[in-house]
Every structure is written in structure tokens, then in C-alpha cells.
Amino acid sequence: MTESSQILAVEGLTTRIGVNAVVDGVSLAVNSGEVVALVGESGCGKSLTALSIMGLHPAAARIGGGSVRLDGDDLLRFSEKQLRGIRGKTLSMIFQEPVASLDPLMRVGEQVAESLVVHGVASKSEAESRAIDMLEKVGIPDPAARARQYPAELSGGMCQRVMIACALIARPRLLIADEPTTALDVTIQAQILALMKELRREIRTAILLITHDMGVVADIADRVCVMYAGRIVESGDVASIFAQPSHPYTRLLLATIPKLSGTRKTRLNAIEGSVPDVSDWPVGCRFRTRCPLADDACEKMPPDFSVSGDDTHRAACWHIDRLSEMDAMGEMA
């Protein structure tokens, strides 16, 4: 991986809501053509991380520090006008609710063409013919006819395909997808993931995929960042993480994937308890209140330890060497 292939580089991103750092010193990188999964339970700050990267964080939130470099430019220093210039064009996004994300009174073709039109990239008629090509690419049959229809005439899976077409028509460098398949049923979910894999290769868009589903991660990601309570606790190649999960939290997440059956529908609620409220995040290691290995050492914040030796796989835990104890305990659950 050369420096030039790096598309997104987030360093020490901190976002506060009130006094609480809901995103706390998050660092992650996405290289060209790569899918990086940001995974963690509900309420651990994944969406806020994504929104902060794009400058769309809610009014109550303040960016407290760090940098977000897209092709080398720090987005945190961009004006609203500069941001508007790249959103939808260089940087794109897919939201969770495919049906609600489409304007009910606008033809599907026009919506797909919208980012080309508002950025003045193409004339209206050219944009619409490119929209039809894009609809075909995302696997919508008879795209010319579909382009003239309204969202209500499409199924949920179709709507999500249309959303993907909207997001990718301008061939963005980076696509951020926040739980793009959560609202869909399992079969459609698999189709959409397959489609995203295919398009990433064809359009060469890097993808930051937010999910709470380790099954989705296994399906599509090249690299993984595991997030817990506002911090990245483990990151590395997907193969390395699945083979040698090195943070107790990652281990527990992985345990939620059923080992024998092929279905991967299980959600993360299999871990006992839930992410505490932001105001109750403990000092030191934040996983301390739920970690089976926690002891006095964990009252101090653990640094990022290298697991692999070459820094591609890191985990933030004082007791990486005691992980095997968990297997013994795991039998109880």
C-alpha cells in the first residue's frame, strides 16, 4: 500500500456532544478500491463518526480535534461551500432508509441524475441517459422504463439499488454507507452486498461501510475497524481479525456469528448488556464494565498495541496475552 493510494485518512477525530467525547480520537484509513468496515454495537458512535467525516454532524455536536483528509485535503478546514462542492461528487453516501431516502414525487431517473445536474457535470438530458446506464449497472431490469417510475412503484430492494445508483453515478472516490442493508431482508441483503462488491471493482470507489453485523463484515470487508464507546479498539485485515481477534470485545462480537449454520442473520445483541450511555463511559478502558478479563490495570486507558508486528493489526487492550482465558469462560455462555 503506497501513500498515494490512500483516499481517506482520519487522524484523532474527536466529536463532542456537550462535555462527552462521543467520538474519541478515532483514526482510520481507507485505500483506493478497498472496503473498510466500521463495526460496533448500537450507540457506540459509528454514525456520528461518519457524519463528522462528512461535516454533517448534528448542531449539538462539536468537532474537538483531529483531521479528516480526503485525497490529502483536510475536510475539517473546508467551508460549507467547499463541502457542498465535493459531496455527491467526490464523496458520496448511502443512508439506511432506502425508501424514505427517495423523493416520493420525483421520477427515479431524475433522482439518480440529481447529483450530476446540481454539480453541473452534465446537461439534463445527458445526465438522464447516464442515469439509465447506472440503473442498468445496479441490476435494475428495463432501466429506461424504471427511470420514468416513482419510488412507490418499486420494492424496498429496488429502492436500495436506486440509492446506490444515486450515490455512485458521479463516480465518487469514497462512498460512506451507513448500515445500507439493515432494513432489507436477508436474501436482498446478500444481493446488495454482492452488487456493492462488484461496483467497487468497476467504479474503483473506496467504501467505508458501517454495520453492526459481523456477518456483513465477513462478506464484504477488506479491513475492519472495531469501535466501542467512541474509540477504535481493534483494527486490521479482515482475515487477520477473524483468525486472531485480539481485543475481548472483538472476540465477543465474533462469537455472535453462528459457527455451524450458514445463515448470518444474528445481530450483536448476543453480548450481555449494552453500550452504556455516553455520560457513563468509564475512565480507562471503556470496555471495563463488560469485559470478562477486566482488572485494576484496566483503569488506565490502554494504548494501541501492535498484534502483527508490522502494525497492520492493532488492538487496544492491556491483556492481549490473557485472551485464551476467555475461551474457557466462553463455554459458560
Add this chain to the structure above:
Amino acid sequence: MSATIDKSPAPARRFAGLRREIRGMRAVMPFVLIFAAFVLLALLAPLVAPLDPNSQNLLGRLKPPGTTARGIFYLLGTDNLGRDLLSRLIYGARISLSVAILSVVLSGTAGTILGMAAGLARGWTETVIMRLADIVLSVPAVLLAIIMVAVLGPGFANVVLVLALTRWPRYARVAYGQTLSVANMPYVRLARFMGAKTPRILLIHILPNIIGAIIVVATLEFGLMVLFEAGLSFLGLGVQPPTPSWGAMLSTGRAYVATAWWIAAFPGACLFLLILSVNLIGDHLRDRLDPKSR
């Protein structure tokens, strides 16, 4: 794949919806026809009115309906100056409908723009516009209109202006509320994210999604505007004589109720029918279009 299954039902579904819409219209169809008849009479007044509405026949004053005087047949009788009541009613429909249409279009446009601006801009724009709307709405509308016409002077243009100035808050409130809810819809946030600027958001993404609610208000307001125009004319503050207006005719007829009931009865009946049909159409539209009742 699901493609072929998905494709065929769509047009069929759309026609089913249309058929249901027409069947739903059946209940208000008589009132749509009454309204259409008034509009046609107003448009074609010079062709359908039997006589000049202002030509006086002082020898044929206060003739009851169905009288023939000097070879002229007066279907609905004559008024105190011997003018043909039917012709005056037909020309009066022009005044009622044009005042109502113009004031609804003016107040509707202004109110919708202001309401959407308040809903999208928030902050002090929102405060100023919506508090102003509250103030205007807190004064009884008839009273406000009477005071304003008294200040500006009567006449067609002033009546329209005054009605627009007093009625815009109704639209502003609806447009504001609808904009607030639509602006938070994911598709508006997405369009904004994709780089769409405010005018495009308002015009392309918000307006089409709130126009149904605005049309419902406009229809109900239309009946009210007919009534307001009649009321102002009744008080002598509307269009000035000899231009025929139902309200002014009612006012004249009041003096003759005991001796020539038809002078007041027919314009009263016209007002009743027009307002009733517009309101019933409005109620029907509200049931069909208003997102809240969906």
C-alpha cells in the same frame, strides 16, 4: 427474477387508483357541476345574460319573477331600478369568482413562500414571519378587512389586496408545518447532501410534497373569500355600483324584503350554492390529499 413479476402490476395499479379516485368523486359530483356552472356563466356572461345588467327600466321596477313587461321577459324579475335580476346575477358571478380567485392566488402564493422560508430557514426569519402570522390571525379577519378597506378605499383592486393581506397567514401556517416535517425527511437531507442548493430544495423537493395540503386550504379559503367579498360589498366597501355584486344586491334587497323578496333571495341563494359546493369539494379534497388524514 422478480423483475418480470414487478413490472406488470405497476400500470394496472395506477389505473386502479384513478378509477377509485373517480368513484370517490361521485359523492361530490353534483357540487362540482354546480361550481362548473357558475364558472361557465361567469366566463360567458356577455353571451348568456339576456340583458345589459346595468340598463335601467324605471317603468319596470320591482317586477316579480316571470313577468313580461314591454315585450321583455324577466325570468327572475327586476330590482328597484328595473334592471334584470338574472343578468345582474350572472355578471355578479364574475365579481365573486374573480375576487376569490385573485385573492386566493395572491395570499396562497405569498403565504406558501413565507411559510416555506420560515420552515427551512428557522432562526429569526422563522420568528419574524410566524409571529407576524399569529398577530394577523389574532385579529378577527372581517374586522381587519373592514378597517383596511376603510383606510385604502373601496374598489375591486383594493378588496383583492386586503383579502390577500389578511389571509396569507392561513397558508403560511400550513406551509410552515408541512415544510418542517418534509425538510426532515431523509430524501431532503440526501438531496442537500448531494449538493442541491436551497432554491432547488424548496422548489423541486419540498413544494411538490406540500402542495396537496396547500390546495386543500386554498379550496376552503375560496368559499370564505366569496363570502368576504359579499360582506364587504354588502357594507358598501366592495366593488362600487353600478357594477353588479351579489353582496351589494343583497344589501339593496334588504330594504325590499317585504315587498320584493326576489331581489335579496336570488343573490342569497347563489352565494349559498357557490360556497356550499366549494366547501364540499374542499372537504373531499382534504380527505384525499391531506397527508394527515391518509
